[in-house]
Amino acid sequence: MKLESLQLDPNEHILKTVHRHWIMLLQRIFSLVVFVVMPPLAWIIVLILQAVQIDLPVDFAHYTSHFIYLYLTWLLFLWMSLAHMLVNHYLDVWIITSQRIITIDQQGFFRRHIGSFRLEKLQDINIEINGIIATFLDYGTVEVETASESMGEFRAHHLPHPQALKALILEATDSLNRNQRAELQSL
């Protein structure tokens, strides 16, 4: 969904856009780094073994160029994985406006879930922070219960600053309710 195509109401404005906490991206990148480092490490170990006169059936040193070629291919595929990871991370987003919460969940290139509900339907917000790392880095799960039968509840994991997010949503809801009451009284 393009931000321009969100079709906000005339009085509606975006308060905050929230992505998952950066530590989740870092965890995935770290696993890629392991895959980057492993092949040359294995190759070096094999060459060392051959250098210390361990009898191997193939002269591996002869194939260093072939190894470099295949390693470059491997790196190209890891590079694509990294790009895919980054796109998924940045396209997963919660958009909090003055009237709605819009959630976009990018599950793959051709799989995308978009949900939204109006703040008037908000019933309750629960936050959950589990573990030492989550406490220190201030991220957790935000669960929003709505009065809507079709939507039920929204849940997002690993959102940064969940308490501040909860306060922002509650403040926006209160402000919206106040405005609506004022409009009704003026009629």
Add this chain to the structure above:
Amino acid sequence: MTPSLLDQSAYFGSSLLLVFLVSLLTFSIFSLMLGYHSLRYSINKKRAIFFFSIYLGGGLVLLLAMAITLYMLS
């Protein structure tokens, strides 16, 4: 298998070329899909273009390095 036997294999050189062509094709298709998605759905278009350019540049450098290594091997 001794090195000479592997070098003499008629399929070995063409296998490396096939690896290159498959990589090139995969990279092209993947880049098209990635470009389409990141530019269409991104909240910040300028940032998306910037990161997509970096991705394309990195991929092309890797492909070029593969082509040079393949040329040296042939």
